[in-house]
Amino acid sequence: MSRGLKISAALVAVFTVVAAVILSTTGTTAEPDTTSAPGGSAAATAVVRPDSHRLSSAPQGSPVFVEFLDFECEACRAVYPAIEQLRAEYGDRISFVVRYFPLPGHFNAERAARAVEAAAQQGAFEQMYQRMYDTQADWGEQQVPKDALFRSFAADLRLDLAAFDAAYADPATAARVAADLADGQALGVQGTPSFFFDGRRFEPSTYQDLTDAFDAALD
Amino acid sequence: MPSTPPSTDTAAPAGTAAEPGQLGRLLPWLLLVAGLVGSLAAFVLTIEKLASAADSNYIPSCNLNPVLNCGSVMDTHQAQVFGFPNSLLGIAGFAVVAATGAGLLAGACFARWYWLGLQLGVTAAAIFVHWLIIQSLYVIGALCPYCMIVWAVTIPIFWYVTLRNLCAGTFGRPLRTSAPTTSGNHLVPVTMWFLIVAALVLHRFSAYWTTLV
Numbered sequence: 001m002s003r004g005l006k007i008s009a010a011l012v013a014v015f016t017v018v019a020a021v022i023l024s025t026t027g028t029t030a031e032p033d034t035t036s037a038p039g040g041s042a043a044a045t046a047v048v049r050p051d052s053h054r055l056s057s058a059p060q061g062s063p064v065f066v067e068f069l070d071f072e073c074e075a076c077r078a079v080y081p082a083i084e085q086l087r088a089e090y091g092d093r094i095s096f097v098v099r100y101f102p103l104p105g106h107f108n109a110e111r112a113a114r115a116v117e118a119a120a121q122q123g124a125f126e127q128m129y130q131r132m133y134d135t136q137a138d139w140g141e142q143q144v145p146k147d148a149l150f151r152s153f154a155a156d157l158r159l160d161l162a163a164f165d166a167a168y169a170d171p172a173t174a175a176r177v178a179a180d181l182a183d184g185q186a187l188g189v190q191g192t193p194s195f196f197f198d199g200r201r202f203e204p205s206t207y208q209d210l211t212d213a214f215d216a217a218l219d
Numbered sequence: 220m221p222s223t224p225p226s227t228d229t230a231a232p233a234g235t236a237a238e239p240g241q242l243g244r245l246l247p248w249l250l251l252v253a254g255l256v257g258s259l260a261a262f263v264l265t266i267e268k269l270a271s272a273a274d275s276n277y278i279p280s281c282n283l284n285p286v287l288n289c290g291s292v293m294d295t296h297q298a299q300v301f302g303f304p305n306s307l308l309g310i311a312g313f314a315v316v317a318a319t320g321a322g323l324l325a326g327a328c329f330a331r332w333y334w335l336g337l338q339l340g341v342t343a344a345a346i347f348v349h350w351l352i353i354q355s356l357y358v359i360g361a362l363c364p365y366c367m368i369v370w371a372v373t374i375p376i377f378w379y380v381t382l383r384n385l386c387a388g389t390f391g392r393p394l395r396t397s398a399p400t401t402s403g404n405h406l407v408p409v410t411m412w413f414l415i416v417a418a419l420v421l422h423r424f425s426a427y428w429t430t431l432v
Contacts, residue, residue, distance in 0.1 A: 002403030003403060003404065004404040004405060004406040005406055007404075007407050011410050012410065019417075019418070107282075143282055144291075145282075145288060147291060178427075
């Protein structure tokens with residue numbers, strides 16, 4: 001083996017090790033320290049973050065209902081009308097929080113989350129959130145990027161397109177989505193939709209389960 | 220004419236000794252293989268482009284995930300900078316590279332003007348490919364696997380043709396030292412070059428890669 005070949009092989013080896021270390025450590029630091037705080041109030045801090053998006057005007061200290069969702073997930077689309085109805089009924093008394101959980105198997109899920117996040121930066125989180133579900137049948141389950149379609153939603157909402165494009169492509173936007181995903185994974189979320197109510201995992205099977213829990217918390 | 224030999228390739232003895240040293244054995248094979256691989260990648264890209272032009276719902280074979288995705292790259296204006304798909308340039312250019320390699324293996328001895336022309340071509344290709352790398356990473360935000368094959372062959376083609384021309388005196392005076400070509404030293408810059416591009420790719424999409432871990 002010649003000297004040049006040895007040097008090259010060494011460079012490749014060092015690079016591989018460094019890259020693997022950096023990738024694996026950033027992967028773990030993105031996850032919050034929930035492992036050291038099982039259940040209770042400490043876990044609640046990871047269920048909702050200060051920058052998490054709220055879909056209601058409930059006052060500070062209201063019970064918090066969190067949904068980890070994927071805009072391309074059909075089950076999320078199926079519960080969406082129920083969530084909208086709950087929001088109409090309880091939105092003034094219960095905080096509705098949305099967290100991104102784009103599943104890797106859904107081709108456009110992460111893009112949709114980025115589009116919603118980019119819209120959120122212009123104060124249009126709710127409108128884009130609704131638009132994604134209203135149009136899911138048009139773009140879901142397809143293996144081609146729907147960037148242009150998502151951009152057209154931003155245009156329909158009369159957003160500043162230059163700012164939208166910049167935010168959509170900004171690694172910080174992707175990181176914001178990834179941070180929600182990492183929080184969800186740390187909380188044990190594996191699929192969507194996954195709900196948390198007042199910091200605890202909540203698995204309603206009927207609409208009644210939800211209203212009962214809300215009523216009980218409000219009493 | 221003692222003053223002319225250094226500036227002309229044809230002054231080298233005819234036959235297999237036309238290309239000096241280690242590079243002389245490596246270069247023909249590199250040009251042939253990298254040229255064929257590049258041609259093939261450019262050809263497949265062209266086929267994918269034609270298929271998606273004919274059917275807007277066509278899903279290219281290289282759409283693997285949101286980041287590794289040639290569909291979103293092929294649809295951009297950067298993919299047809301000169302008004303036609305870039306891959307057509309690749310089919311023509313890589314064929315010349317492969318033919319040059321095959322010619323060398325067959326014992327051909329190219330004149331200085333040929334090497335200068337090849338240098339011009341591979342330099343333009345290298346500049347273009349690096350512009351495309353920047354566009355793909357920082358503007359389009361997606362990676363196209365076949366395009367990355369083109370990046371991967373263009374870099375060594377440029378490096379080795381340039382090194383060969385430096386050593387053979389195609390640019391005027393031949394390189395005095397043989398250090399860059401002996402004991403495999405020529406591998407080091409090209410390896411570092413690859414690693415820098417790989418580092419940029421890893422860094423740019425680190426948010427995505429970490430979701431796969």
